[in-house]
Amino acid sequence: MSVFSAIGEDREIDRDEFTPGIEPQATWCPGCGDFGVLKALKQAMPEVGRTPDETLLVTGIGCSGKLSSYFESYGFHSIHGRSLPVARAAKLANPGLEVIAAGGDGDGYGIGGNHFMHTARENHDMTYIVFNNEIFGLTKGQTSPTSPKGHKSKTQPHGSAKDPVRPMSLSLASGSSYIARTAAVNPNQAKEILIEAIEHDGFAHVDFLTQCPTWNKDAKQYVPYTDVQESDEFDFDVTDRREAAEAMYDAESRLYEGEVLTGRFYVDSDRPSYGAEKRATEEMPEDPLAERYLDEDSEWERSADLLHHHR
């Protein structure tokens, strides 16, 4: 029995538990795709059997960062781009927690890109949801890392000369072991993908297309969408790295031609999570480290045990 009595508690979980007792007035605009992420996450949690008290949701900055305000759990609204290092350390400190990180495309693929690459590489057992709306929303419509080439905004008045970031390809190359894309307008698929991502034992990256009705009117509402698993056109093995890479490349390119391709793109269930790797080399304790501090019977080593090296 954990000293954290919420962890591993076996009981029925109601999706209403993930709605705060007094629901704050959301700062999201009417029609915003962010509502879709919140809803899908609330639906997924009871299905994976985790309660609000054993869940830590770490968010970045931007409209997406407000997710932790509207979702009832332990929350950490961190700083722009830094949700992943905060989140993955919490997972290392207490692997009993269900750790979910979330942020926008600027947060995750721009300012936090280095952390994205390295957290994926380490394959922590956690979920990372990126609200991808191809724009900086909260700061009023500047070009973002996923904005299409030629995108005009106040900060790119002559149109962006840059090709957009390819989120899934980047994720695959970096080492994520679960990669999917879903869209706010596709709530059933979104819920199913979030369930799979949370249950996946490794770093699960979900590129979540969230339409911005205020600052990205040019972009589609991400309809109609195609589920690559259900389409006859696509027949690739999600466990095959090369086939997955090709499918992702295709989906990323075609998004800018108005075609929304969603679904699972890569799943590697064999690769051990970072925690498992560290435990195997005895670089991480078998029992959650955080428990030791709350357990009054813990014994603590002393530096005096090392002094013989110094005599």
Added chain:
Amino acid sequence: MWRIAGGSGDGIDSTSQNFAKALMRAGLDVFTHRHYPSRIRGGHTYVEVRSDADPVRSRGNGFNFLLALGDSFARNPQEGADTVYGNEEIKPLSENLDDLNEGGVIVYDEGLLDEETLERADLDLEARAQENDWHVYSLDLRGLAREHGREVMRNTAGVGATAALLDMDLQHIEDLMEDAMTGDVLQANLDILERAYDSVREEYEVTHDLRVPTGDHDEQQVLMSGSNAVAYGAIDEGCRFIAGYPMTPWTDVFTILSQHLPKFGGIAEQVEDEIAAASLAVGASHAGVKAMSGSSGGGFALMSEPLGLAEMTETPIVLIEAMRAGPSTGMPTKPEQADLEHILYTSQGDSCRVVFAPANVRECYEQTRAAFRLAYEYQLPAIVVIDQKLSGEMRNVDESFFDREPNADPGSVLTEEEIREAAHHESGKFKRYQHDAENGASPRSIPGQKDGRFLASGNEHTPEGHISESPTNRVAQMDRRMSKLDSIREELDDGEGSHQTHYGPEDADYGLLVWGSQQDTVFEAVDQLTDAGESVKALGVSEMLPYPEQEVTDFLESVESCLVVEMNASAQFRGLTQKELGRFGPKLNSLLKYNGEAFEPYEIVEGFERIVSRDAAIPEGTKFVPAAGD
């Protein structure tokens, strides 16, 4: 004072450490000082070992025994001294002559530094030796090493020659070799050591008077660096999580803890950059673990963001800042104390942090422990500032000093029972940031505890953590957070003993004010000045924030004039003192040094003369800034 000089990669560091240990085992007090370039191979590097039967607390003035191995990794021995890097092979000999005291001893490896090399370097060694009464011995250390083992063992030959010339027993050196090596390597080293010793004894006429003194310790000693002491303080305070990115000189602390923490059930993470490193410490601490990170100036700059996040979310973390000469990449392997203002104020908004600057091995241990205790009790970042000098210098300390009880208490954390009783908001969230918290720190819950849910946010927030821009809430939260510094000041003032150190006669007319790693050198200068009949005392300050207002005020009121000694160009500690105390401008003179070398006691003695007599000359390499109105 023995200086062993060679190229990086010549094994100077380990050889000198063993030599120091052997002296410590023989009953002497020791102090080491290292000087090295920012490169893997070659370059002029040396370590000084100062030793005496009486306590030694600084590197002292100059040195009196040079073992010049020559740089075996030199890449350009054929080039003249006028090329960019000059003739490197000879540097371990040529670059060390200026600091060698009168009557000193020189031993150099004639196997590497042959007559031709010496001639080309145009050292004029003979004339200089005569002028300074130096005693020069040349030995083929390389030849000896080759004959009985391998060439890299020539530093062992050098140690053997040193022992012979100083009348030092080989037993402790041999014991240490036996601890560190086995088999053929051990045998070869032992052979080389003895052959060098014997051949000096047999073949050379000893013309100098210098001998190793004899001493005796009352109890078991340990040889320890500042970095060791910081790391061990962290271990004893229950720290079991470290995240970092390599950077000189911080790497020492990071390496020591990365080796030990996993064995002690902890976790060490080498991550992508310092933003991540400090953010990981925040994440681990938020999840209930005592965590730390650290860096040197450049990496610490990247930590500004997570440092502010820790202040705003009130997440306890400890950061180490091991300073080196800046700005920018500066001089990576040289000491300086120019990051003080950076450490005190970096990150947007008003700073709310604790900053300690320990002065020596013992203080590194004590103050790292204090940093953890305060960080976790008051839920804020605590920073321990060391520098390249303190991080690497080794001193002997009574082993019993480290015989302490551990304290892994996570500070102001509630149990699940206490959480049930505690105030909750109607939304269901636990009020983790209550306006009226005693001492300023509102007790926290840890994720996974039942009914302890709250939102930690870098945005200004309400008691349960929701983002809020209400002016009333804003002022209440700011005032509460800032009040922690007052509570800490009070706790430190009421506590047993002080982190500040007083030295010299209480009724002295003049004062020396110093912070961090230069303290003990200043204390040695006080001894020298007192012997010369001056009326002077010193105060070494360690608490940078919250500043020990009363203690420094009392000190400054008691003296006519004061010299503030620090290693930077803009007198940062003097500025801090004036800002905190709001007066004493006309009393505070500065002696500054920023050439990459730590102070030597004689420089402080000479600098002091300047506040007594305005005509006194300022030592080369330092800068004097007179008091306001002077």
